[in-house]
Amino acid sequence: MRKREHFIGLWLDDREYKHLLKQRSVSGLSVSALIRHSVMGVELRPRPPDAYAALVRELSAIGNNINQIAHNTNAKKEAEAAEVDEAVKLVYQALRLVKEAL
Numbered sequence: 001m002r003k004r005e006h007f008i009g010l011w012l013d014d015r016e017y018k019h020l021l022k023q024r025s026v027s028g029l030s031v032s033a034l035i036r037h038s039v040m041g042v043e044l045r046p047r048p049p050d051a052y053a054a055l056v057r058e059l060s061a062i063g064n065n066i067n068q069i070a071h072n073t074n075a076k077k078e079a080e081a082a083e084v085d086e087a088v089k090l091v092y093q094a095l096r097l098v099k100e101a102l
Contacts, residue, residue: 010035055101062094 012020024034028047037044069087073079 049101051101055097058097059094062090065090 020031020034023044024031026046027034027037027044029037029044034044066087069083073083
């Protein structure tokens, strides 16, 4: 059974149709989803570049490594210089990845 029971046909001129297709491409949404979002007043934003997904995975891995270092440091109640250096290196790596993505 359909979730949506109402169909609306829509006539567009060439300029409107090209604009709609451009908005679809920029947002990454289907035409139907784009129109539904517009009707509901949802703020449409450009789809993030594909590189952002890889960046988020890398930052997540770096964050996990830093958390492991912090956990080990807290368990020992002291931080070894190598652990601090590793954490600093990971933070700089994260900063570099962000700058490259922008």
